[in-house]
Amino acid sequence: MIQLTALSGLGQVAADYDVLLCDVWGVIHNGRESYPEACAALTRFNETSGHVVLISNSPRPSSDVVAQLDQLGVPRSAWRAFVTSGDATRAELSRRAPGPAWAIGPERDAPLYEGTGVLTVKSGDQASFISVTGPYDDTTETPEDYRDRLTPAAQRGLELVCANPDRVVQRGDRLIYCAGSLADLYESLGGRVVMAGKPFGPIYDLALKEADRLLEGRLDRSRVLCVGDGVVTDVLGANRQGLDCLFVAAGIHGDQARGPDGMVDVDRAQALLAAETAHARYATLDLVW
Template sequence: MTLPHALPHLSAVADDYDILLCDVWGVIHNGRESWPTACTALADFNAKGGHVVLISNSPRPSSDVVAQLDALGVPRSAWKAFVTSGDATRAELARRAPGPAWIIGPDRDFVLYEGLNLTSAHDATDAAFLSVTGLFDDATETPEDYRERLIPAVERDLELICANPDRIVQKGDSIIYCGGAIADLYESMGGRVVMAGKPFGPIYELALREAQKLMGRPVDRSRVLCIGDGVITDVLGAAEQALDCLFIAQGIHGDAAKGPDGTLDPALAGELLRAETTFARYAALELAW
């Protein structure tokens, strides 16, 4: 497998691209603070005439996540449009209304269901399908806490709609489980899973439609660069869409791609990609201009 090219500075290839489809959590913030270097890189790309579309596996609609970005200090100049897994998932949920749906996830994610006319089931025994945005309490729970409760859903052959395909994210100095981890468990138990976020096609279709609106003309896919730290979400999704990708290798992977001199080691980055049978054109430890 071809190794990614080390790309410590986005400016080196910025003229090759019109559009950046940039991941959020793990690239421009860690859930507690934003990273000024990454935000500046995106703002500079926009200032030079490019268009940044943020593409996130947040299970909430993008309109609801903007306030979080503002609170973390992500400048509005760093992006021009924003799409989330929640945006893409709402179409899947609407097709299954009125349900009832057994909803798994924290109260903060309930905005996902607004206006969809879904009814709520108490558990799998009276549900038509499952909808997962995350763990009820990601600070204390693990996916295994849900195994026994999921058995009736598998036995009834219920679909699980997962609004956040991420398995884990870094929150400050901690790693927390996301909805994708529950979806993985359910699938391993023999259950059926549907996802619309990264790495699946619907969220990219939404993002590219937003890019076309920004440009006022059809998007040349050869001039689109995806940026992200998740191998099985960001990198695999870009590869399946035949889009170039900049792999941010220091996000959830810590120092796994860092060489003895503290810089990116393309061979180590390549090992992370090879483990999931995917590839990226570029790799960097962080996003910088």
């Protein structure tokens, strides 16, 4: 087992890496505002050490999410490439075209389907599979609101494509449910689920392809560091890929790993990881230089 080391900042290990595969929501913004110190740390890495590839479980194509980053004040200098679960999921959708797909999620996620050839419907009665980007209304709904609707689909044997494996994310000072929580419910009902985002391989294939492009074909996986706050997505994804990981222990975990000195408590951080049979090389509370 890798020994977890507490860092005071990314600068302590930046020289050891050419690429950061950095999570977005919970690490560089909370859905309402960006984190200036995290953005500054990524910018400095780009300027002095290597390349930052943002790797997000957003269910929308990366090209559609860039505007959101701009609006939240994430500077373009903080990243060199961007891949999303939506990017990776589009291939799964295209393989199932024309569907139709019962598209569960808010209207803002409609760009996911553009160009895939998939027709979308609003119920499972006429669908050949289900595609979930999140609850229709993530401000009020919980997975339980979908139990009665999803049960007949599971009984019919419809496959569910989950475009965002995250179970929850932080929005401001609240945690909101994501598509992953609906996928968990569907599996509990006996349904089959397919995911391409973190921690699954397809999104890492895309991200490492971007990293190799930035490095002009000189990618060395031993010099890639994954950064994220989600144990079952970011950390387990890094573990499955055999990549080093910096666990940002605040994020969705709040103060659970905060020590009495205000710094990350290694034992508490290790407990969060061990609960999911995950491991990381480094831990910090927040991403700073």
